[in-house]
Amino acid sequence: MSLILWTVLGYLLGSIPFGMVIARLLGLGDLRQIGSGNIGATNVLRTGSKRAALATVLLDSGKGALAVLLARYFAGDVAAMLAGGAAFLGHCFPVWLGFRGGKGVATFLGTLIALHWPLGLGACAIWLLTAIISRISSLSALIAAAFAPVLAWAMGRSDLILICLFITALIFIRHKTNITRLLDGSEPRIGRK
Ligand code: G3P
Numbered sequence: 001m002s003l004i005l006w007t008v009l010g011y012l013l014g015s016i017p018f019g020m021v022i023a024r025l026l027g028l029g030d031l032r033q034i035g036s037g038n039i040g041a042t043n044v045l046r047t048g049s050k051r052a053a054l055a056t057v058l059l060d061s062g063k064g065a066l067a068v069l070l071a072r073y074f075a076g077d078v079a080a081m082l083a084g085g086a087a088f089l090g091h092c093f094p095v096w097l098g099f100r101g102g103k104g105v106a107t108f109l110g111t112l113i114a115l116h117w118p119l120g121l122g123a124c125a126i127w128l129l130t131a132i133i134s135r136i137s138s139l140s141a142l143i144a145a146a147f148a149p150v151l152a153w154a155m156g157r158s159d160l161i162l163i164c165l166f167i168t169a170l171i172f173i174r175h176k177t178n179i180t181r182l183l184d185g186s187e188p189r190i191g192r193k
Pocket residue numbers: 035036037038040041042043103104105106137138139141178
């Protein structure tokens with residue numbers, strides 16, 4: 001019962017579309033009509049507000065981390081994994097937006113940090129390094145996501161490989177249009193429309 005409860009709570013927490021809320025509150029417009037139309041921090045940055053983009057990264061990653069930490073505190077490690085996976089799903093498929101949500105990258109990183117911080121920081125470092133070299137957010141996300149299950153294995157956390165594989169697969173599916181643009185060379189650099 002408690003596992004179902006934490007999965008539902010994780011989903012509800014993850015489904016709060018912070019990027020959209022922040023953009024609306026700051027009068028930056030409707031993210032669906034801007035840039036890629038995505039509700040994540042990369043697209044919030046396309047409004048020109050670094051402050052709003054930073055707040056979106058922190059809140060979108062924070063909701064994944066919070067779901068994991070609360071579930072672990074009250075119900076243990078399995079509940080923590082379920083709550084983190086559900087928070088990620090909530091971000092990608094929020095009931096409030098007709099299940100049309102974001103790509104889950106910040107929520108994925110926050111969830112990983114809370115599940116096992118060396119793994120989360122490792123994935124963040126890969127994202128950052130790729131972003132510095134390529135200046136492309138989606139490419140950084142795809143590479144960080146691809147490495148996550150490998151890092152989990154290399155760090156001796158085979159219990160986290162399955163959740164990593166699940167999230168990695170969904171991140172690739174959610175980046176379908178980005179992958180098409182990456183392949184034809186038209187994916188915009190960070191901050192560009
Ligand atoms: O974190 C989302 C990023 O990987 C891609 O965002 O807006 O360029 O599709 P966007």
